[in-house]
Amino acid sequence: MTDQTTPDIIYTKVDEAPELASASLLPIIESFARAAGVSIGTKDISLAGRILAAFPEHLTEDQRIPDDLALLGELVKTPVANVIKLPNISASVPQLVAAVKELQGQGYAIPDYPETPETDAEKQARARYDAIKGSAVNPVLREGNSDRRAATAVKKFAQANPHRMGDWSADSKTRVASMSGGDFRSNEVSAVLPKAATAKIVLETADGETVLKAGVSYPAGTVVDATYMSAAALDAFLAEEIEKTKAEGVLYSLHLKATMMKVSDPIIFGHAVRAFLAPVFEAFGDEMDALGVNPNSGLGDLLARVKGNAQIMAAIEACLAERPPLYMVDSDRGITNLHVPSDVIIDASMPALIRGGGKGWGPDGKEHDAVCVIPDNSYAPVYDEAIEFFKQNGKLNPATAGTVQNLGLMAQKAEEYGSHPTTFEIPADGTVKMILDDGTVLHSHAVKAGDIWRSASTRKAPIEDWVNLAIERQRATGYRSIFWLDESRAHDAQLIAMVKPILEAKGVADKFEIMAPREATRASLETITKGENTIAITGNVLRDYLTDLFPILELATSAKMLSIVKLMQGGGLFETGAGGSAPKHVQQLQGENHLRWDSLGEFCALGESFKFLADAKGNAKARILGDAVEVATQGILDNDRGPGRKAGEPDNRDSHYWFARYWAEALAAQSEDAELAAHFAPVAQALADGEAAILGELHAGRGQAVDQGGYYHPDPVKTAAIMRPSATLNAIIG
Numbered sequence: 001m002t003d004q005t006t007p008d009i010i011y012t013k014v015d016e017a018p019e020l021a022s023a024s025l026l027p028i029i030e031s032f033a034r035a036a037g038v039s040i041g042t043k044d045i046s047l048a049g050r051i052l053a054a055f056p057e058h059l060t061e062d063q064r065i066p067d068d069l070a071l072l073g074e075l076v077k078t079p080v081a082n083v084i085k086l087p088n089i090s091a092s093v094p095q096l097v098a099a100v101k102e103l104q105g106q107g108y109a110i111p112d113y114p115e116t117p118e119t120d121a122e123k124q125a126r127a128r129y130d131a132i133k134g135s136a137v138n139p140v141l142r143e144g145n146s147d148r149r150a151a152t153a154v155k156k157f158a159q160a161n162p163h164r165m166g167d168w169s170a171d172s173k174t175r176v177a178s179m180s181g182g183d184f185r186s187n188e189v190s191a192v193l194p195k196a197a198t199a200k201i202v203l204e205t206a207d208g209e210t211v212l213k214a215g216v217s218y219p220a221g222t223v224v225d226a227t228y229m230s231a232a233a234l235d236a237f238l239a240e241e242i243e244k245t246k247a248e249g250v251l252y253s254l255h256l257k258a259t260m261m262k263v264s265d266p267i268i269f270g271h272a273v274r275a276f277l278a279p280v281f282e283a284f285g286d287e288m289d290a291l292g293v294n295p296n297s298g299l300g301d302l303l304a305r306v307k308g309n310a311q312i313m314a315a316i317e318a319c320l321a322e323r324p325p326l327y328m329v330d331s332d333r334g335i336t337n338l339h340v341p342s343d344v345i346i347d348a349s350m351p352a353l354i355r356g357g358g359k360g361w362g363p364d365g366k367e368h369d370a371v372c373v374i375p376d377n378s379y380a381p382v383y384d385e386a387i388e389f390f391k392q393n394g395k396l397n398p399a400t401a402g403t404v405q406n407l408g409l410m411a412q413k414a415e416e417y418g419s420h421p422t423t424f425e426i427p428a429d430g431t432v433k434m435i436l437d438d439g440t441v442l443h444s445h446a447v448k449a450g451d452i453w454r455s456a457s458t459r460k461a462p463i464e465d466w467v468n469l470a471i472e473r474q475r476a477t478g479y480r481s482i483f484w485l486d487e488s489r490a491h492d493a494q495l496i497a498m499v500k501p502i503l504e505a506k507g508v509a510d511k512f513e514i515m516a517p518r519e520a521t522r523a524s525l526e527t528i529t530k531g532e533n534t535i536a537i538t539g540n541v542l543r544d545y546l547t548d549l550f551p552i553l554e555l556a557t558s559a560k561m562l563s564i565v566k567l568m569q570g571g572g573l574f575e576t577g578a579g580g581s582a583p584k585h586v587q588q589l590q591g592e593n594h595l596r597w598d599s600l601g602e603f604c605a606l607g608e609s610f611k612f613l614a615d616a617k618g619n620a621k622a623r624i625l626g627d628a629v630e631v632a633t634q635g636i637l638d639n640d641r642g643p644g645r646k647a648g649e650p651d652n653r654d655s656h657y658w659f660a661r662y663w664a665e666a667l668a669a670q671s672e673d674a675e676l677a678a679h680f681a682p683v684a685q686a687l688a689d690g691e692a693a694i695l696g697e698l699h700a701g702r703g704q705a706v707d708q709g710g711y712y713h714p715d716p717v718k719t720a721a722i723m724r725p726s727a728t729l730n731a732i733i734g
Contacts, residue, residue, distance in 0.1 A: 007041030017585035023723035036621035043068035048713035052087035082569025090259030134262020144567035146408035163556035174358030176384035182233025190490035205430035221460030226443035231450035239277035251370035254326030258341035270296030271536025300339035311408035351552035383519035408543025411462035423454035487517035507554035574605035592647035635662035
């Protein structure tokens, strides 16, 4: 891509609720941008789009689409990048399989997802699908570090209109359970490479050496980690926690990240399913294998495969009756915490439980205390400390709480989120070694069959960029600034040794604190409880976790966060919030023609994108558009024009009408550019005059089921008809 061929702003095409909302909002953005000479392009990074792009030889000429993710991956390495990224599906295997079936049903002759590939064609298909699985998008696009915070207008609105928080009691039985040894945290080793190197990862067994991965290249200064989780220790921990939870009389819940950690966490999830149904697997293991049961796919897939076998079904029912009650994703539909790996994502599920006073929904449709099983102890202390803090101090008051901003080290696939290609389920007892091209054994672990071994790396340039970003933000805000790093953890110790000299060289070491995650959690909660503000400077996983935890406590949602990625080559990536609740939003739209998705995150990102464009390309009109977006966003908040949760209330489409109206009014009222004011004055007037007609047209057909022609790959014509039902508004926008 070159400067001449690249649109000024790229808007990503994604999935589920964010993409439905985009069908309504993007035409408004394109219309307004055109008046300032700003071009808007789109790139398809949806799950369906990525699947189709991976199998061109299976498609007809008119079905083929380019690999937009690869194109964007190149663009973000250039100074001209200006990308607005909406939340996309990070697919678990059940989601991937469902998307494949839907596309096949629409006439796309792509291959099935092979659970157990045997032929060369199946192995090749599996490799392509595995590249799409999990968080395949974010590591490609995030060529910079993360700056996430609540926009000032959003934070002020949350304080003036505090959301409901569940009450905490000092005698709550809710707790976090984590492994005390044998996990990734306890087995981690780390080293900094003094020079560029290429490594191979081998498994040495009694039968010889197997190369697990060769040709893994690292530049000089890279922090390279290795660790493993003991399958035996995991199984013992899970069995013990099931019994303890039953004795305590509370819900049993599992919290993982089976999307981002797409190799390790589905395996851990499978161990949890197997542990919970241990008597069933002991009695019927062979029969279940023959039926294609893979516990990694969850209880839902398991039940679908064995439902025709009365003996197994009876054994499952008997086992569940003896087990502690499961935390429910949807108690009305009987969807448990163990049904689907991607249904309970730790960074969304744990904050929701904490915000709710430590309560989760049980099978009886009532709220109960819960044991939160987070097997690996690397980041579990954050949630454990938060729960203990609220037991001692009571719920947070959003009306008076300060804010926690976040600066996250994530560029160039930093840390665990970049470990997918170097994570392995060990096939036999032996020793895993990382061996450099000069013969040096960098890391070594004695492992058993079934253990999960992984290596992660973090490059020097992103680390330095992250520290400098922290210095810049601390200087701009004056907020208490904490590096969440644990000197007793191997990886963090290497980072501390790199962070401290930079702070000292810049003369700002006294402006920063370094704390382990548990201590940093308490310090941050104490700070915001006093109404003061802090910046959490964290690694990649904690960036993900904290930018849900604190916004959900402060704002009730993480979808309204301002998320700026300053790309290391000078471009900008503007993210629009989290998408964890998107599936339920789609279900509600399909059943009731009501979309409760809130586009506030898109509004915030859009304003920043226009202002970035103004600076990058000297487009003064773009800055005026960006400033007017902020005025419109404030109007949405001040006048309570966000979507309601229930059918019959205003929804996402109403919100977009008001956003367009407030945006046009702000542009018509500004005095910096007479041409823009003259252009938007009649638009603003038409939107105001057409209010009754537009809202009437938007509300026609509400409460009735609608068909968008697909879940993962909807029909664009049907979607436009649902999301743009006002002929009056469409005519004004053009």
